[in-house]
Amino acid sequence: MSEKPHIVKSYEEQLQLLKDTIVKMGTGVEKQLENTIQSLVKKDISLAEKSIKDDELTDKYEINIEEQVVNLIALRQPMAIDLRETVVALKVSSDLERIGDLAKNISKRLTKIGTDLPNDITKNFEIAGLKASKQVNAVLNSYLHRAKDTAENVWNSDEEIDQMTNSNMEAAVKHLEKNKNDIQKVTQLLFMLKNIERIGDHATNIAEQVYFLITGDYLEGDRPKG
Amino acid sequence: MSKIKAENVNVYYGSKQALFDVSIDIAEKEVTALIGPSGCGKSTFLRCLNRMNDVIDICRVEGSIKMDNLELNSRKLDVVRLRENVGMVFQKPNPFPKTIYENVAYGPTIHGIAQSKEEMDQIVEISLKKAALWNEVKDRLDEIGTGLSGGQQQRLCIARAISVSPEVILMDEPCSALDPIATAQIEELIDDLKKEVTIVIVTHSMSQAARVSQKTGFFHLGKLIEFGPTDKIFKNPDNQQTQDYITGRFG
Numbered sequence: 281m282s283e284k285p286h287i288v289k290s291y292e293e294q295l296q297l298l299k300d301t302i303v304k305m306g307t308g309v310e311k312q313l314e315n316t317i318q319s320l321v322k323k324d325i326s327l328a329e330k331s332i333k334d335d336e337l338t339d340k341y342e343i344n345i346e347e348q349v350v351n352l353i354a355l356r357q358p359m360a361i362d363l364r365e366t367v368v369a370l371k372v373s374s375d376l377e378r379i380g381d382l383a384k385n386i387s388k389r390l391t392k393i394g395t396d397l398p399n400d401i402t403k404n405f406e407i408a409g410l411k412a413s414k415q416v417n418a419v420l421n422s423y424l425h426r427a428k429d430t431a432e433n434v435w436n437s438d439e440e441i442d443q444m445t446n447s448n449m450e451a452a453v454k455h456l457e458k459n460k461n462d463i464q465k466v467t468q469l470l471f472m473l474k475n476i477e478r479i480g481d482h483a484t485n486i487a488e489q490v491y492f493l494i495t496g497d498y499l500e501g502d503r504p505k506g
Numbered sequence: 507m508s509k510i511k512a513e514n515v516n517v518y519y520g521s522k523q524a525l526f527d528v529s530i531d532i533a534e535k536e537v538t539a540l541i542g543p544s545g546c547g548k549s550t551f552l553r554c555l556n557r558m559n560d561v562i563d564i565c566r567v568e569g570s571i572k573m574d575n576l577e578l579n580s581r582k583l584d585v586v587r588l589r590e591n592v593g594m595v596f597q598k599p600n601p602f603p604k605t606i607y608e609n610v611a612y613g614p615t616i617h618g619i620a621q622s623k624e625e626m627d628q629i630v631e632i633s634l635k636k637a638a639l640w641n642e643v644k645d646r647l648d649e650i651g652t653g654l655s656g657g658q659q660q661r662l663c664i665a666r667a668i669s670v671s672p673e674v675i676l677m678d679e680p681c682s683a684l685d686p687i688a689t690a691q692i693e694e695l696i697d698d699l700k701k702e703v704t705i706v707i708v709t710h711s712m713s714q715a716a717r718v719s720q721k722t723g724f725f726h727l728g729k730l731i732e733f734g735p736t737d738k739i740f741k742n743p744d745n746q747q748t749q750d751y752i753t754g755r756f757g
Contacts, residue, residue, distance in 0.1 A: 283749075283753075283755065284750055284755040285755065286753065286754050286755050287754050287755065287756065288754060291754065357713055358753070359712065359716075359740050359741075359752045359753050360740060360741060360742060360743055360749050360752055360753050361749060361753060362753050363740075363741065364741075364742075496741065496742030497742075
């Protein structure tokens, strides 16, 4: 349904502000994730440090969105599409905050072990990381443009990240068997790989919320998993 | 199970048509809310259910409205009997300028329901208890009903309506003149009454419709635009006009 503006302008403005804040938070989280991945790709630890620092802003956005949502529920009693808009904002902000946290966590591990890492594993990490970044970007676009099909595509393609994670973990263990001295670095890398997989899961959660926001229905069936 | 089944109801005030082909199934022992902007026909429809439109000379009702297979829109229908079975509560509390006791005893008296003083006392007490008013008035039943607070007066009107054991109660904006506490008491009462009675409520308060009803019908310009489970109407209505109205985008 295409929506007319509300009769009460201030209500319209409050809902618009909520949507804008989600988009801003999402853009910030995307940048955080990008800096984290690029830190490894470009072997530039300052990017990881920036990602860690930027997580503070992500956390502030989450609190701000929660306040906006509580105010809307208390003062406007939103209904139908407005209710979904409000509830979905709360849930999406929570998933975004987790993505920010996971990016920060990867960055912290990077600052600990440095960027001089076994190439075979970092290559896998980069590929999975870029795929997760694409998923986050796509799901944020689906929110911004109310694109149900894009949300469904994100939901369906998380399987690829799951499969990548499984094979990357196996490869990391195999590397370790041959290079026992790398144990500290590889252990950290295993956590980093797992974090990428979790980021994919949060993008999928957001996809479910976007689908609910647009249709009022829940995505049915079991999500494809690798 | 359906208690009232309206089919293709058209209502005219003189040459002006107020309702257009309204068809609706009102479920037994449930609360059905009718919402919509002023002049949309929801009260006109409500009044069809106990033939209150008969008192308007220029009003003409066409179509079928059946309650338990009894055609309410038949000329042969005993309207007094119908109104015993289908009670009504209005926007503004309208107790008679009589005592609290007499207000409640009025219906049973004119319909000859009570056989003795004791029986009447019992009907009055049960009705006031069901209307959640007994504890507040039991020691002053001989005081005048119009001396009660607004919320109490409205509960007295509900007690008066239920004193003749109706199967259906129609409520036309029953809380619009009441404060939030009195409104909550009426809403609690509606919740309680629906165990025994079918309730149809017209309300401008969408949050009230959402709180008290199981089914909601949205009227606009004399047409029933959408009718369905209340949670569906308020969470994800099918019709754009319904959504525009409940989200405040109308106009």
